[in-house]
Amino acid sequence: MGKREIVVLMGTCGKSAGADRVYDKFTSVLKAKSITGVELKQSGCAGLCYSEVNVKTWRDGKEYIYAQITDDDVENFIDSEIIENKAYSKKILFEAAIGDDAALFPKQKRIVLRNCGKITPTSIDDYISKDGYKAITRVLKMPQELVVQEIKDSGLRGRGGAGFPTGLKWELTRKNPAPEGRYFICNADEGDPGAFMDRSVLEGDPHSVIEGMLIGAYAIGANKGYIYVRAEYPLAVKHCLKAIEDAKARGFLGKNIMDSDFSFDLKTKEGAGAFVCGEETALIASIEGKRGMPSLRPPYPAEKGVFGKSTVINNVETLANIPWIILNGGSKYSETGYEKSRGTKVFALAGKIKKGGLVEVPMGTTLREVIYDIGGGMAVPEYKFKAVQLGGPSGGCIPEKLLDLPVDYESLVKTGAIMGSGGMVIMDERSCMVDLARYFLNFTQNESCGKCTFCRLGTKRMLEILERICNGLGTMEELDLLQEIAKKCSTSSLCALGGSAPNPVLTTLKYFYDEYVEHIVNKKCPAKYCKKLLTYTISDKCVGCTACARKCPVKAISGEKKGRHIIDQQKCIKCGVCVATCKFDAIDTE
């Protein structure tokens, strides 16, 4: 390792933490100091989002990851790392022997994220240097059935949420006659609020997804494909387009791939902002240029998909696993895992957690391990853990007592939550579970396509009930009605959006029923979150600055200048403006 490298991790998250500025600073400082022989590189997100901006270097057989580098650090960093040949000790996050991922990411196992943060995503050579496109080369010499068998052996299941065995999906599709050809679709419409695994993979390692698609397309006999990616991910779109272009130039895409009979034409389709398009049939409608309204299955896409043709739809994370499985063997993949869930799962940790970001753990790891051992526990330790929300709007909230559950499709479904695509939002005591249910219902209501009755109106009425409860206007009868609508909505909706929309309601009702009752009967929000249920009073911390009185929209606050103010509870509309205004923390809420 003669040549020195400085790698700035520049995923969307890195960039928003200032990675562009840091990168530019490196360029200018290196130039100013006339340093040559140092290669400044860009890479994707390594998942350490809590510590952005991350910079990586290698020295003396060791790999260093630095955290929270700002442009002010750059000069000293170069002095230390390059000139003095010493680690920039102030900001080391991890140091480990090169290639020792296990040391860098304890308790994790990186298959999907194997290249993220390591390679330059816009460089096909970088990908190739990490055994990229080796798998497709091997596959092209294999009979298609054997490729399918390999995936079946791996036990890989769809990582989009439902967990349908990928190999079986391919096999079933192959069995459908398709004289007019097939389609292979990558579902990158990661719409779950709280999930960003697919974004990071597409940004940080787009070629692995393309290679996964190539393998799948070859196996099922598809020669047209789309990556359906959210328009809200501009960097991912950019990297995908670049990767497709480069892959074409190298003969990995297009006609007669690597001189074989196999041709695959791949395009991107940008979503236009509709969560429901993550649902297969809606995604198909969207690709066809229609409103993304789901239709009844069967017929499944395997039978009648895009433009009525036999189609496979796999999600990004699923596909990123494929080249690894081919290179290492299905049986190797299946060594990792828990019962019917094999391999690893990527989670996006966010919320009130110390080390938010991406983690990839073997199936079977417990939620507690993910949250505490990897995620570092609560962001603010004074506030106790309350719940973890898994699977976004289709998922549910899991309370403390269930944290020792293993990460496994079946175990999670039993709780009422779902594995989902992997969003994991951690909440502490300050989060109100009724409000959370309301939040998700508001989301699903906005995202409902409006086609079927239970989803269009059921979610609306549930939302209205939850709003009333949050505002202290709910009744116990309405709580029963809420449950009734929720149950019917989950059994009588056309698609998974409506079918799973009640999950946040049902799980919070299941594990936090008392909190609902508290809102309804005692008109109190235990988390002190629901503004309408709070009483605002001014404590003796008040210095009489009059700021709150001036801001109060209903003039409910009065008091002498420099004297303690009081709030007229009759007039108070509980808007919370005073709390936001007070610089002395003098407004108590109860």
Added chain:
Amino acid sequence: MKLTINDRPFETDRDITILEACESIGIEIPTLCHDPRLIPFTSCFICVVEVEGAKGSVPACATKVREGMVVRTSTENINDTRRLCMELLLSDHAGDCIAPCRFNCPAGIDIQSYVAQVANRDFKSAIKTIKDRNPLPLVCGRVCPKPCEDACRRGLMEGPVAIDNIKRFVSDEDLKEPFIPDVKPATGKRVAIVGAGPAGLSCAYYLKIEGYDVEIFEKSDRPGGMLLWGIPEYRLPKSLLAKEIEIITSLGVKIHFNKTLGKDFTLKDLKAKYDAVFLAIGAQKSTAMRVKNEDAKGVFGGIDFLYTVAKGSKVDVGNSVVVVGGGNTAIDAARTAVRLGAGKVTIVYRRTRDEMPAENIEIEEAAHEGAIFNFLRAPTEILTRNGKVTGIKCQVMGLGEADSSGRRRPVPIEGEFETIEADTIIAAIGQYVDPSGLETPVDGTNAVTLTKYNTISANVDERTFKTNIEGIFAGGDAVTGPSIAISAIAHGRYGAASIHSWLSGQPVVKDFRSAFNFSLGQKLSDVDKNYIPQASHQEREKSGSLPIKERLDNFNEVDFTYSEEQAVSEAKRCLSCGCLDADECKLRLYAERFKINVNRIRGSIRKQNIDNSSGYLVFDSTKCIKCGKCIRVCSDLKAIGALGFAGRGFETDMLPSMEKRLVETSCVECGSCESVCPSGAIIDKSLVLEKIAQFQTKVKPSICKECSIGCEILTVLYEDKIIRIIPKNRGTLDESMLCKTGRYESLSNIKQSQAFDFSTYERMQLYDASIKDIKEAISSSEVIINWGVDIFNNYAPVSFHLKRHLDKNHDAAQSTYFYFKTDFNIFGFNNYPINRVKAQSETIMDKGLLKVMESGKRVLIFLEETSLSKTELEYFMGIKAKGNIKILNLVRRRNF
């Protein structure tokens, strides 16, 4: 394929849906969004069924049957799902199924209809509509306190429609040439009615119509009961009342006067002689004030006072009169006292003006005529000198908490009293039923049971009006205690219906009120103004009345009847609240079937958005249930695309394209959307009548004669007038989707006599064709017409180059709706295959066909057996008449 449906084996070899499978064996699956001609949309979810092993419930309209499937269509779980589904759909609905005026009328008169009929100047129909439920409209038009107007949605605008004045106009009109209902053949059964008041007369009228022999026993010497004795002449002239009653008696109702129950006859006698008895004895005794000296000279009960005056007896009221009470009788007494020459009339009431039960207008009139009100006074003693009234002592009251009636309870203010001088005191504080004659046993030892209020106990709730004694029914004030005339009239009518059912062994017919009815709010104060039908400003017509000074010394009628122009103009103010689709609405049908409680789920409703721009159609978004049928018909079948979706989620709308007004879109106004709409979101405008309501109509099949296609239609007849044309098989998209011309424009030409009459049609001679026949026919014909879908698609190549044209002009609509295809190319006429869509907007084809027929050329028509039933056209007869035409009937296909 073998499967099980509701535990019955089912076998099919076809690729059908569960819904189709069920239909084929007579199991009806409810659905709102499904139409057999459209690709399943699965939006409403009413059609859910249970399939063993399936996750959740399954929409039957789109799920194909599979080998071994076990289907259940009506489990408790499924019915719960459907019920909740309906409740959700209705939680986003606005409107009134039945007009609130009708709903609030005790007799349930179809007010919206007769008001519309007046707006159409069809007074004869209006009186018929009214008399269907009220045989005394002339009376009601004068004395009714108008609960209908209290509910009128127009009350949220300039003021309610003057329904009562309209009715009064119609019934006055009717006196000129009274409407006499048809009386059914005599049943031979006899019914006795006790009391010739509004309840008794009404009961008699409707029983007579049903063919019963009806006799009324009346204790006084004239008919009318409380209408006659209790309502002063200046409000209801006795001569007019007599005329209206005469119409009833003229049907053959016999009244025995001066016959008092218990004195001149007994119930036992009646029961023995008649098949049924209706007790309508009223509540005629004045309630006493129970104060000291109530028996003094100069003290009257309210109703006794009015009775005495009505009898014509001279009453000297002196100079100052005190009337006690706040109801209509008190006001009547006060205004009567004014007319009898009292110098000062004081109305004493223990509450305030706001709590007075009397009608507002009556209170105002009394004040105009000089009556003085003294509120919050409760009589405690009548002051007398020598046994003659000199005044009244009253306790001063204040208002306390609200009581059960919602009015604030009067409470005495201790120690405060007021004394009012008076020559006459009239205590109009209430009436009660005089039960004399009822106490004697009728049936062995049983007498008619009375309630604790001394009224007759009869089953009002279920509208049987049965008393405890079999065959004896009762209604009116005798059952309810003192109430309003229309309530008694309603009892008479419902009582008659019940007696008829009982005597003919039928169950009692349910009232429309017991069915499911969506309402914007039973009380006007509950109604959201944003959802009432829109109308431009128009003030309520004022009816004239006698100037005050012309009233005080006589009993001339005070209020005047509307002029015809006033009545018509006022009738046009009606907002037509009752949904015109109420009888066809599937939402209402299922709501009724699944016993929906609309109050369980309530929430915000989408904004009202009414598109009135078309001359033929009205779109009302608040009645839309998003089934998408209109859009799918318009786009997928008719290839017009004038309608579309907008937005998503709760805010999803189904609208004219681009949120434009309908007329600004590509809409061709064919009405297909209206035909498939399951609710009242899309309705036809009234083209023949100025105003339309939930009229009683009849439907007659016919054939449209506007063009050569000859769509089968249904003509909707109202009073022998065709008011609407709809396609056959409405609601399921029949092949006969009509066009603007056939459906709407033709209405101005079509007369009933012109409508196609199947009975006169004679099937013409057809030739079964062989290849030889066809070749021959082609060679000898100058014009060849290919008629029908299969003919066109399969034989067109034989008859020249139609196929070529088809390919060139191929589009979605054509492949579905080729009915009539012809090629005039050869003869220089329009030469492209005209599909139905085009035929609707342009009638090129018809002109072309006419031209051919008139040309005298030899014409050959290919026709196939399957389309024959659809092409029974007048033009064919026309063709035959010309004699130059040959028709080949192709019996079997693919013979070539």
Added chain:
Amino acid sequence: MESEKTITDEVQAALPVLYQSYGKRHDSLIPILQGIQNKLKYIPKEAISIIAKELSMYESDIYGVITFYTQFRLSPVGQHIIKLCKGTACHVGGAETVGEAVSEILKINENETSAGNKFTLEYVACLGCCSLAPVMMIDNKVYAHLTKDKIKKILEEY
């Protein structure tokens, strides 16, 4: 006299490239609309009828597509588009307060444009930057860990 380019002209100018890239097919509709919007920042109603004719589609279908997807706008927007994330992590992290702050500073609510046509405020379901919550995106740039004070500074940059 030089006449200003009409909206129709602008749409007409933008379309040929888009037809070339995506073809005149029904499934090109969304990319074409995206292309128009990238160029004009909204989709003028005039564009709908032009595209409808070219792609042989109903205007109503195109309108239905536009109103279905939140990305599309039918009215002009400000110079910069603020996309405020409403994702779960952002919600838990106080997105509501952030939204209120933006509204207060710019005096606009959701889908409104600030004075001087500078900013348009939109809410989006999730930007996928959950561990940086709360976040917003101005044009294509993401801003993380927002606080009220930070927002003021950021907006002043524009």
